[in-house]
């Protein structure tokens with residue numbers, strides 16, 4: 015299934031970090047992240063459940079996790 019409303023991007027510089035993968039899996043209330051063999055994995059079928067809480071962005075180094083509002087012309091959550 016392809017997400018319609020939300021996309022999440024994790025920067026290559028941190029995507030392979032197993033500790034970050036665990037942390038993101040813990041903080042996201044709707045299980046969009048999971049720790050995988052290659053680090054942070056995105057659970058595509060949960061993307062549209064995103065509640066825009068920004069917990070993932072706060073848990074990761076600044077600017078490395080982007081929540082993109084596809085329904086809003088690709089606006090990035092938290093960007094001014």
Ligand code: SF4
Nearest residue numbers: 042064065067068070
């Ligand atoms: S903003 Fe909240 S719900 Fe959305 S991906 Fe980040 S932690 Fe999960």
